[in-house]
Amino acid sequence: MTKVGYARVSTREQNLDRQIDALNREHVSRIFAEKRSGKNTERPELHKMLDYIHDDDEVVVVALDRLGRSAADLTHIINTITQKGATLDILNLPSFKDVQDKNLRVMLTNLTMEIYKYIAQEEREAINERQAEGIAAARARGAYVGKKPQYVPDSPDRHNRYIYEQAVKMLTEPKPRPKTQIARTLGISRTTLYKISSSLT
Structure with missing residues (x-):
C-alpha cells in the first residue's frame, strides 16, 4: 500500500x-x-x-x-x-x-x-447567494464596477503580467496553437484565455 x-x-x-x-x-x-x-x-x-x-x-x-x-x-x-x-x-x-x-x-x-x-x-451556495446579493445592492447604489481582470498588461502582479504577455504572444503567432493547448501551457483556464483573446480585438 x-x-x-x-x-x-x-x-x-x-x-x-x-x-x-x-x-x-x-x-x-x-x-x-x-x-x-x-x-x-x-x-x-x-x-x-x-x-x-x-x-x-x-x-x-x-x-x-x-x-x-x-x-x-x-x-x-x-x-x-x-x-x-x-x-x-x-x-x-x-x-x-x-x-x-x-x-x-x-x-x-x-x-x-x-x-x-x-x-x-450548502456553504458554497450560501456564499454565492451572499455575493449575488452584495453585487445587486452595490449596483442599486451605482457603486459596482465589477471584478478587475487578473491577467492584464498593467496588472500590479508581475507574474500575472508575464502570463498575459505570453498569452498575447502565443495568440498572435502566425500559426497559433489551439486555445486549449495555450491555456494548459500557461496554467490558466480556457475562459481566462478567451477573455484575453477578446481584449485583443
Missing part, C-alpha cells in the same frame, strides 16, 4: 506549507500539490494523482474541500478513487480505522462523507 497526499490552495498568494506539513506527518510517500481554484476542473496535479494511484493505495487530504467544492465534483473524484481500488483518508473528518468490520467501516466512512459533501455544497 502506498500513501499518496494531495494538497491544494485556491490562489498563488496562498501557502501550501500547512497542508504539506500535515501530509508529511501522515508519512505519505508522494505529494501532489497545486494552486488552483476548487471550481477549476483543470487541476493537473489532481488528475496526475488520480492516474497514479492503484489498488490498496490510500489518498490523504487535509480536508474534503481540498478535493473539490461542489457535491457533484466531490462525488466524481471520490468515485474515481474508489474505482481505482484506493481508499480516501480525510484528516479533519472522523476516522473509523479502529472498526474491525470492513463493510461497516466503509459504510460509516461513506455516510460521513455524504454529510460533509452536503454541508460543503
